[in-house]
Amino acid sequence: MTPNTGVAWLTGEEDAAWRGWIEATQRIAAAIEHDLRNDSGLTFDDYEVLVTLSEADGRAQRMSELAMSTVQSASRLSQRIDRLADRGLVERRPCEEDKRGWFAVLTDEGLASLAAAAPGHVESVRRNLFDHLSPDDVVTLAEMMPRLASSFHAARAHADD
């Protein structure tokens, strides 16, 4: 695993960080997703869509914006909204300002589903993540993770450099 290719290979510390990252992020995501599905019938991506809409102005957001904030492709979001709409948790509303555009809108029923799912989900996030972190760890992550996420926002801005 350390061939001579001219690439700057990972150091021992980086390798430990990276392998730990992979395993921790995968196991935590899987455990939380599993809990959420069983307790509420929502996938984690469903939940994120509902939370994002619940916090948006008028409980509505344009499809393209929603796809960016929930980190999924336009196609994936479009089909997810199809399914959530079939279940009555969201609705589509055309955009008057730009006739190509659509809003996804959280319904009362969608908000109720979110409210019903939230306590169990928070408990699961605690049990799977925060119960294993010290207060200092939390401070560290609250600075580091948004910083890592924002590197992608910056990248997008000068994509054509």
Next chain:
Amino acid sequence: MTPNTGVAWLTGEEDAAWRGWIEATQRIAAAIEHDLRNDSGLTFDDYEVLVTLSEADGRAQRMSELAMSTVQSASRLSQRIDRLADRGLVERRPCEEDKRGWFAVLTDEGLASLAAAAPGHVESVRRNLFDHLSPDDVVTLAEMMPRLASSFHAARAHADD
């Protein structure tokens, strides 16, 4: 997002850490997966299977063990091994000690694919993750992430407490 349900809701710091965690882990995983698929035709899960086998005794591992070390369900691994075997990158070998069991074995061709993919993949991991971390951050993650991952190993051991 902070209803009165008797649940210990997330503090401001925890909320920032959790939202950052979600976005950073998703974006980093998506970017690295995308790079790997384009550069090598392997998915990230394919790559993990090949790396794990390359480091195993005799380049072989039992299906159940491989499923655990690569964090995927038995069914998902079985179908992944089908596809990797179709492409000649792994083989199945029956287990003599336990006639129910099977080994997945990395082929020479599989090892060659892994070696071809590795430099580009490492570069992608650097660009998407380590380039945005200080040496201290790396030390922190190298301790924290394996600790979080290991909480699941412990959980498994006293699953029947």
Next chain:
DNA sequence: GGAATATGATTCAAACTTGAATCAATCTAT
């Protein structure tokens, strides 16, 4: 030693994701 149970692995159908193709509306530059 044989019935009951547990384990290792695969198969199946339904649900989901992917990326390319499509389609309509808007912007740009003549």
Next chain:
DNA sequence: ATAGATTGATTCAAGTTTGAATCATATTCC
């Protein structure tokens, strides 16, 4: 104004993941 390019969103087919069901072999315990 209008051709050409771009943008917002959906659709389509192929590939992937899910969890339950299945099947064969092993283990347990009377």
